[in-house]
Amino acid sequence: MSVIRKSSLDILSVGKWILRRDCRLLSAVPEKVEVAEKAQEEIEKLSGRKRRFNNPVLEYRHVYPEFLPDPNPKWRNSLREKMERADMLKRRSQIDIPEFYVGSILAVTISDPHAQGKTNRFVGICIERKGCGLRAEFILRNVVDHQGVEVKYELYDPTIQSIQVLRLEKRLDDKLYYLRDALPEYCTFPQDMDPEMLPEGTPVPLNPVQVKLKPKPWLERWERQDLKGVSNIEEHLKEKDRVRRELRKTPWEKYDLMKQYRKTIPAEDQTEIWSEVYNQLQQMRVSRKKLSRKRLFTTPKPQLG
Amino acid sequence: MSKSNLKLICSALNKMRVSCVTARSCHFQPKFRPPYWYAPKERVMSEDMLTQENRDFIEEVRQDKLNLQIAMESPLAKVEAQEVAEWDPTTRRAGLIARKIGNYPLWSKDGKKFQTTLLQVVDNHVIKYTPPEEFKPMKTTKLNWREKRKLGCLLIGSETIDPSTVTKDYCGLFSSVGMLPKRHLFRFMISPHAKMPTGTPLFATHFRVGDYVDVRAKTIDRGFQGVMKRWGFKGMPASHGVTKTHRRPGNIGAGGQKARVWPGTKMPGHMGNRWKTLRGVQILRMNTKHNILWMLGVGIPGETGAMCYLFDTILPLRKLKTPPPFPTQPFVEDLPLEYYDESIHRFEGPTITFEES
Numbered sequence: 001m002s003v004i005r006k007s008s009l010d011i012l013s014v015g016k017w018i019l020r021r022d023c024r025l026l027s028a029v030p031e032k033v034e035v036a037e038k039a040q041e042e043i044e045k046l047s048g049r050k051r052r053f054n055n056p057v058l059e060y061r062h063v064y065p066e067f068l069p070d071p072n073p074k075w076r077n078s079l080r081e082k083m084e085r086a087d088m089l090k091r092r093s094q095i096d097i098p099e100f101y102v103g104s105i106l107a108v109t110i111s112d113p114h115a116q117g118k119t120n121r122f123v124g125i126c127i128e129r130k131g132c133g134l135r136a137e138f139i140l141r142n143v144v145d146h147q148g149v150e151v152k153y154e155l156y157d158p159t160i161q162s163i164q165v166l167r168l169e170k171r172l173d174d175k176l177y178y179l180r181d182a183l184p185e186y187c188t189f190p191q192d193m194d195p196e197m198l199p200e201g202t203p204v205p206l207n208p209v210q211v212k213l214k215p216k217p218w219l220e221r222w223e224r225q226d227l228k229g230v231s232n233i234e235e236h237l238k239e240k241d242r243v244r245r246e247l248r249k250t251p252w253e254k255y256d257l258m259k260q261y262r263k264t265i266p267a268e269d270q271t272e273i274w275s276e277v278y279n280q281l282q283q284m285r286v287s288r289k290k291l292s293r294k295r296l297f298t299t300p301k302p303q304l305g
Numbered sequence: 306m307s308k309s310n311l312k313l314i315c316s317a318l319n320k321m322r323v324s325c326v327t328a329r330s331c332h333f334q335p336k337f338r339p340p341y342w343y344a345p346k347e348r349v350m351s352e353d354m355l356t357q358e359n360r361d362f363i364e365e366v367r368q369d370k371l372n373l374q375i376a377m378e379s380p381l382a383k384v385e386a387q388e389v390a391e392w393d394p395t396t397r398r399a400g401l402i403a404r405k406i407g408n409y410p411l412w413s414k415d416g417k418k419f420q421t422t423l424l425q426v427v428d429n430h431v432i433k434y435t436p437p438e439e440f441k442p443m444k445t446t447k448l449n450w451r452e453k454r455k456l457g458c459l460l461i462g463s464e465t466i467d468p469s470t471v472t473k474d475y476c477g478l479f480s481s482v483g484m485l486p487k488r489h490l491f492r493f494m495i496s497p498h499a500k501m502p503t504g505t506p507l508f509a510t511h512f513r514v515g516d517y518v519d520v521r522a523k524t525i526d527r528g529f530q531g532v533m534k535r536w537g538f539k540g541m542p543a544s545h546g547v548t549k550t551h552r553r554p555g556n557i558g559a560g561g562q563k564a565r566v567w568p569g570t571k572m573p574g575h576m577g578n579r580w581k582t583l584r585g586v587q588i589l590r591m592n593t594k595h596n597i598l599w600m601l602g603v604g605i606p607g608e609t610g611a612m613c614y615l616f617d618t619i620l621p622l623r624k625l626k627t628p629p630p631f632p633t634q635p636f637v638e639d640l641p642l643e644y645y646d647e648s649i650h651r652f653e654g655p656t657i658t659f660e661e662s
Contacts, residue, residue, distance in 0.1 A: 074609060
């Protein structure tokens with residue numbers, strides 16, 4: 001009986017999630033992503049190889065990318081990285097820094113020295129996340145009163161009071177700087193947006209929305225950047241731009257293994273790092289989850305009158 | 306015939322004397338002449354054809370020596386309190402040898418971000434003290450500074466290394482005082498009453514949080530550079546008819562009477578790899594376990610991993626006002642792990658809020 005009830009509950013929650021996804025603005029073609037995933041699975045089956053790293057600890061590199069140091073060997077020092085991670089964990093024990101990605105919608109509350117005794121809350125879409133260690137930062141973008149606003153926050157800044165994920169999702173590109181040249185409705189979010197809860201255990205959804213760019217002039221040459229999240233880039237190009245795009249292409253770079261190696265931290269180093277911080281991060285996650293559940297199930301006080 | 310020839314040659318050779326050989330005198334002294342006591346450090350490594358047993362034995366002996374040195378009690382512990390002289394503002398204390406290990410930000414209690422440089426004090430020991438009477442430094446042509454100051458020389462080493470990797474001469478510097486060889490050495494000029502006995506370990510607690518220090522190090526070697534990088538010249542325009550002079554200095558001197566290039570004109574040349582001292586750097590935070598100092602700013606010369614030398618600052622307004630640990634802070638078991646400046650926010654502290662005043 002209980003099993004049936006549980007499964008029916010699960011179905012309900014999944015159904016809700018699908019419904020909400022369909023109702024969501026600007027998310028038109030969800031099939032595309034699934035196709036890509038299936039294709040990858042097929043490739044794996046065909047080649048008969050397993051994934052090289054099925055270590056669950058290594059998956060943390062997506063959730064906590066700032067724990068990995070800068071791969072430039074000129075700047076690396078094991079002791080400094082250790083101290084830095086210790087400081088990051090100390091800060092994380094004070095504030096819940098949730099899992100979020102470029103394309104997620106966040107609300108950040110900071111204490112403002114120019115508005116003493118008050119707090120400052122900003123809602124926006126994360127268009128960039130960069131830096132490692134205590135220098136990690138992210139940029140939120142929103143359109144307020146028809147005016148694009150971008151705020152850069154540092155993840156470990158002690159004046160940040162809370163970071164709340166209103167909608168957890170990924171987008172097709174690593175950086176969403178092209179939203180600056182896109183139509184304003186693609187990055188307009190209400191300041192009183194409600195957080196959307198995902199059912200537990202679902203993978204982070206990918207929003208395959210393709211934005212429409214405004215006509216030129218642009219801030220960057222978007223046509224050269226091989227963007228997947230822009231739909232109408234060809235409309236605004238001249239023949240000259242297309243020719244130059246072809247000239248500027250570097251198709252050999254995907255075969256440059258050394259370049260990839262220099263940009264990443266090797267898996268052996270990563271396991272060392274994650275084994276150092278895994279336990280504490282896991283504990284924090286669990287305790288935060290418990291707390292949030294407690295908050296959820298508080299009985300509402302009977303209203304007087 | 307041949308005999309007479311031989312005689313001729315012999316007589317000619319006899320006339321030649323060593324005293325007649327004239328050597329070209331060098332008017333310009335080279336900029337650096339190693340002093341007579343200078344012992345080259347690097348050794349040519351050779352395959353010694355040792356058996357594995359012998360290798361193990363050598364390794365064992367080395368470990369024993371290292372353990373002995375680690376276990377050695379600080380000689381300062383024996384010195385009684387009365388013998389230690391008092392610190393006064395004219396005293397010059399010893400310094401430290403540290404390694405630059407990177408940068409990261411700290412935040413102050415009013416929410417400001419400070420970039421800091423981390424310096425690790427690696428395994429510092431006093432090697433030798435030479436009193437001012439005996440100290441004969443390298444002769445320089447210009448001034449005899451020994452007349453002016455009565456400072457002794459304290460030799461401090463950092464990072465113990467395997468004695469078999471360096472030359473015998475270099476090892477002799479250390480074995481004569483009963484220490485294991487160190488990778489880095491530095492001479493600190495100190496007041497005679499700030500001396501320390503051989504083998505005294507030095508820690509980051511030699512300085513205090515909030516103090517100002519001078520940091521001496523070698524700048525990053527950038528090689529031969531043009532004027533734009535070396536002196537910050539503006540160069541010339543990229544277009545508008547400019548040809549082949551985009552990064553060149555332009556005019557370097559006037560004509561007329563003084564038709565020459567003035568000495569000291571900024572020109573292309575070798576950049577970096579020089580000794581530079583950054584003065585008046587504040588210590589914001591200190592870790593006593595790993596002996597790390599967090600210094601304010603990112604201007605400390607050298608790349609990550611470079612060695613630098615720390616002194617008490619000589620800037621008049623930032624000089625030490627209260628007596629520091631003198632001659633140094635001896636090892637204490639139960640020190641707090643971290644020291645913070647009052648202005649610095651601790652990461653484990655609560656989120657900063659600005660109260661209405």
